[in-house]
Amino acid sequence: MSVNTRRILVVGPAWVGDMVMSQSLIGVLQQQFQDAQIDMLAPGWSLPLVARMPGVHKGIAMPLGHGEFGWSVRKKLGVELRESHYHQAIVLPRSLKAALVPFHARIPLRTGYLGEHRFLLLNDIRRMDKQRLNTTQKRYSALGLPKNAALPAELPAPRLSIDADKARQLRTKWLPGANTIAAIVALMPGAEFGPAKQWPLAHFRELAKSLCEAGHQIVILGSEKERLLGDTIAVGLGQRARNLCGKTKLVDAVDLLSLAAAAVSNDSGLMHVAAAVNTPVVAIYGSSSPYFTPPLAANARVIYKGLGCSPCFKRTCPLGHTRCLYEILPVEVDEAVNSLLAESAKPGSA
Secondary structure (H helix, E strand, C coil): CCCCCCEEEEECCCCHHHHHHCHHHHHHHHHHCCCCEEEEEEEHHHHHHHCCCCCCCEEEEECCCCCCCCHHHHHHHHHHHHHHCCCEEEECCCCCHHHHHHHHCCCCEEEEECCCCCCCCCCEEECCCCCCCCCHHHHHHHCCCCCCCCCCCCCCCCCCCCCHHHHHHHHHHHCCCHHHCCCEEEEECCCCCCHHHCCCHHHHHHHHHHHHHCCCEEEECCCHHHHHHHHHHHCCCHHHEEECCCCCCHHHHHHHHHHCCEEEEECCHHHHHHHHCCCCEEEEECCCCCCCCCCCCCCEEEEECCCCCCCCCCCCCCCCCCHHHHCCCHHHHHHHHHHHHHHHCCCCCC
16 A cells, blocks of 8 residues: 555544445545555444445544444544554544544544534534535535535445355345245334334334235344334244245344345335345435435335425424325335336346
8 A cells, every 4th residue: 555545534424324325425526646555443343344335545443322422432442543544534423422432542644523512622613504515425425525515416426345155145044935935025113213214114014014914024123122013013924925034134134135026115224225226215204304314216116205294303293193105005005115126127237
């Protein structure tokens, strides 16, 4: 590596979806500095995902949990990183604590948005123009450009690399009969943020039943927290519906989603993973906005009612009815899935 190589440390976000979207920033940095070494400081759980992000040289574990301040731990890590001689740090979270490691690492250029009195910690402070930077992807990507620079007409879409051998192993282990099935359709019923982003389980169940009756293989993905959700959806559907919630790692979901002909998801981290492996996805929005965090793929269908009370961005419905999700009927989602399946079956489609 050349002594003139620009070394950049990106302090990554704490949510799966945000982590995936931050890959657009990596692409922008590569466009600016073609030989850059870009490292990502990220939560330990996310490092296998970071390893699938093209353009990232290495992931560095943040040895603290979400919300922990841990000043002495952050200082110690910053001191250790001084020997890496980074030229720039880009801090994506807007908290004060997120800027501590680059400060203690004595990185000369420390870039981030104004937030939580970080004037002494950052020296390239940006003010966020929420009208111009109206999506998370744009907000992250803008930090990779000089201050006040215009965004490219087209931003790099997030992409995650696929381990083809691991995908085959996962298919053999979990979906042994899928070769005779019309298509694999992934369902992701969870949403870490809260129930106001979760399409009703009864709707997911009805959709799964319809897809199984059409001859498709259903695979339900999520963490251990979603295991009961998956059980509720899969009950009575036999081997046509496999609940893998809590049985696989996050990085396994990358490879499993690459096998799917379509995916149905709430606005969640796995929705962004599906888009990043180019799996056609039906994205269901309730309390959040598809204009702010859309699935960043051309082969996506967004279903959003846009009621007068939405988006509210609340964890639970403040009105107690969650109509924004209940009014999205299974038949509507089923039609969107079938449309994607038919499109992907056309000659010449990816």
